[in-house]
Amino acid sequence: MHTAPVFRAAREHRSPTGGEATTVTGTMRISEGRPVVAGFFEPRTFSIQYVVSDPATRRCAIIDPVLDFEENAGATATHSADALLDYIRGEGLDVEWILDTHPHADHFSAAGYLHDVLGAPTAIGAEVTRVQTLWQEIYNLGDTLATDGSQWSHLFAAGEAFRVGSLDARVLYSPGHTLASVTYVIGDAAFVHDTLFQPDFGTARADFPGGDAGQLWDSIQAILALPEETRLFTGHDYMPDGREPRWESTVGEQKAHNPHVAGITRDDYVALRNRRDAGLPMPRLILHSLQVNTRGGRLPEPEDNGRRYLKIPLDCLDARWRG
């Protein structure tokens, strides 16, 4: 395989409120047929947003953009998404797609905001309609939440092919963490979000409504069946032992070093995953996030006083009090 020079982009975007920094340290390799991948770490929710671009055509896709939310004040902001826009403008890129890998449970998607700014189509996996139905019931939303996926420009079927510039891309259906999770494989890069994390951390949880540890194992195996040198980009990094955030690995590295896949069986994994998930509290923003993310990353419509509200259902999840 042709290997081109490697360089790193490092930028810092400091929010006007002074607190938060979003750092770009995406590894960029330019060579024929390989996308340039810029990762933007969002420290509040340990999320990585991506801009993946085709160097030949300067066309790109945004993956898993974050709409900032500060729950104490109920405040939303677009600092993280605006950092993507700064990068896109600086690099002279055209945005072809605004993609989400799944309806996130720990942060709001900025897909709706970016669609309004850029006009580019939004997309997510087609099984999102099942997630909408599940959460429509939990939130008692009735007709106020359409459950046909019409909030997105396009719903991807399992295995569907698409393009980013001249790069071939396709959708792997990757359920387990959620019913609707997909992996985007774009050139030699796969955006795996909440399946595999970095090899020194493990894998995503599978205990949200609609989650299943066995399905997650099967999805992970399908990702690990990609060529060994495939670059894997994860959706979160929790910085074990205080190390710097990282988000890139390869199929080969995951097979060799990830303790949740290396040398264990499906049964071992399901037992390990379920045991581990039983000790985890629900994500801080799960009840806030799902009512935004099942709307395609849009806040609920304003009420008659012009204000928007989130609804918090009580005692609806497997509410585990953990002392």
Ligand SMILES: [Fe+2]
């Ligand atoms: Fe997630």
